[in-house]
Amino acid sequence: MTQTARRDVDPSTGEAAPPAFESLDPRTGEVVGRHPIHDEADVAAVVREARQAQTAWAELGFAARKQHLDAWRRMLARRLDEIAGLVCAETGKPLDDAKLELVLVIDHLHWAAANAEKVLKRRKVPAGFLMANQAATVEYLPLGVVGVIGPWNYPVFTPMGSLAYALAAGNAVVFKPSELTPGVGAWLARSFAEAVPDHPVLHVVTGYGETGAALCTSGVDKVAFTGSTATGKRVMASCAQSLTPVLVECGGKDALIVDVDADLPAAAEAAVWGAMSNAGQTCIGVERVYVVDAVADRFLELVTERARKLRPGGEPNAHLGPITMASQVDVIRGHIDDALRGGGRAVVGGEHSVRPPFVEPVVLTDVAADSEAITEETFGPTIVVQRVRDADEGVAQANSSRYGLGGTVFSRSRGLELARRLRSGMVSVNSVISFAAVPALPFGGVGDSGFGRIHGADGLREFTRSQAVTRTRFAMPLNPMSFGRSKGTVRRLVRLVRLMRGR
Structure with missing residues (x-):
């Protein structure tokens, strides 16, 4: 839904109030909430406030910070239904999907707080025989203030991969949520303030792209961005002016490879879930399948059977919610049309499946290799199933993309071997998207999918500066x-x- 900025009059003064915008329920167009549009001066002031609080937060040490983050985690667990309802309202996703997102968030927050000291504390390293008279140590110190620019598709889980790990490492955070889900970001900041009232180190600024741009130039010590590749490049260009380091997690065109010895029902179930859950609005979602020809007919039958059962709708228990960002509907329609014009076939759905704000499941096959449905991120409930001679050809086709975020392999005998050959940051073998739910594993991609890592030990170190010390x-x-x-x-x-x- 399109959002519009409004400037109201303050009844107490008669003067114009700061401009604000509305977040809308994409299923109905109803107003969910109103939020301020923070300009460059507002953002700079918030960053200054965060920096003032960060020193005391860092000086608490790992154990005390863990106690505060544990208090926040317990609060999130108690109020899971409340925040899940808000996620559901601002994104339109089914309520159970919103709750699943929160379950993962709570587990990641626990891991970050519990493991920060082990990963980041000062440790001895060998000095070598030339420097045998030196005691050598390395430790990881907080950067200061981290700016986080989050997406709308997983408005809690994705930014929490930066928020939780940056806070656990001793940083303050200024979070700019998507303009489609500002209420979720504001709720997170309020809940943290309630759980940790003495340390105001999590702040939120709301608005459109200009607010995010202001955060990039505000003097933060690092920017963690999640969004499109095009926007990620603009974030990098802006941060380059001040040599502000960036972590960039962009889109994907993830592939699933089905080998000749795969468990076909499990592979089909994974393909449909990976492609259709959250209405396909998942950066690590399955968009391409390369299935060995010998089992392709049966696999396609199983995928078709499962996809045809799914129905989008506005009710909380629908299989699929709406397309949250209205402009994405045209992208999805364009990719389907391009695939069909180039000789592809729709075995489930087709052009008629696009009914804004909803898109019904679409399964395509025999699609030309240069079709947009193969080369560009669709971000909708569509999937392309292509036949290959063998799993090795599947790997080659999967690696032909300029993206490299996640991937999936179904094979009883060659799973790990094929996984290692995929040009991607993460791979699940005989399951789908499992890597995102393991807090100890790093999350991130290569190529046009970005660089840097959240989650795990790598994610904790991402928000620190290493310091090497020698002592004679x-x-x-x-x-x-x-x-x-x-x-x-x-x-x-x-x-x-x-x-x-x-x-």
Whole structure:
């Protein structure tokens, strides 16, 4: 639904109030809430406030921060139904899907708080024989203030991969949620403030793209962005002006490979869930399937059988919700039309399946390799099933995309082998999207899917700066790092290195 900015009059002063915009239920167009449009000055002020609070938060140490984050986690668990209802209202997704998102969020928040000290604390490292007189350590210190720009499709789970890990590492966070789901972002900030009232280190700014752009130039110490590749490039360009580091998680065109020995019912179930859940609005969703020709007919029958049972609707228990971002409907329609014009076949649905704001399931096959349905991210409840000679050809086809976010392999005998050959940041073998639910695993992609990692130990370190320290324990008989060294010092070192490292 299209949102419009409004400027009301403050009844107490008679003056114009700051501009605001409405978040709408994409199923009905009803207003869910009204939120301020924060401009450049507003964002800068919020960042300053976050920076003032960050020092005390960092000085708490890991154990005390864990206690506060655990309190927030317990609050989220108690009020899961409340925030799930808001997610459902602003995205239109089925209520159970919203609750599933919250279950994953709570588990990730627990992992980040519980493991931050183990991953980031100071540790000893070997100094090597040349520096045997040095005690060497490395630790990971917080950056300061992290700016997070989140998406609308998973408005809690996706940004929490940055929020929880950045907070656990000792940073303050300024979060800019999507303009389609601002209420979810505001709710998260309020709940944190209730659970952790003495440390205002999670702030939210709301608005459109200009607000996100202001966050990029506000002086934050890092920006974590999730969204389209095109917008990610603009974020990078803006941050480059101040050498602000970025973490960029963009779109995907994830592939599922079905080998000749795959469990076909399980593979079909995974393909349909991976492609159709959340109405296909999943960056790690399955958009392409490459199935070995020997089992392709049966696999396609199973996929068709399952996809035909799914129905979109506005009720909380529908299989699929609406297309949350109205402009995406035209993209989905265009990809279906392009596939069919190029000789592809629709075995489920077709052009008639696009009925804004809903799109019924569409299963395409025999699609031309250069079709947009193969090359571009569709982000809707569609799936393309292509026949390949063998699983090796499937890997080659999967890797032909400029994206490289996630992937899936169904094979009894070659699962891990095929997974290692996929050019992607994450792979599930004999399941789908499982990697996203494992808090200890890093999440992120390559190519046009972005770079950097959230989740796991890599995700904690992503929001820190490493600091290496050496401390002299005793004087070395040979000290080459001095103008007072003897003439034979370097000669002796060369002889020593040849003896110790030259063989």
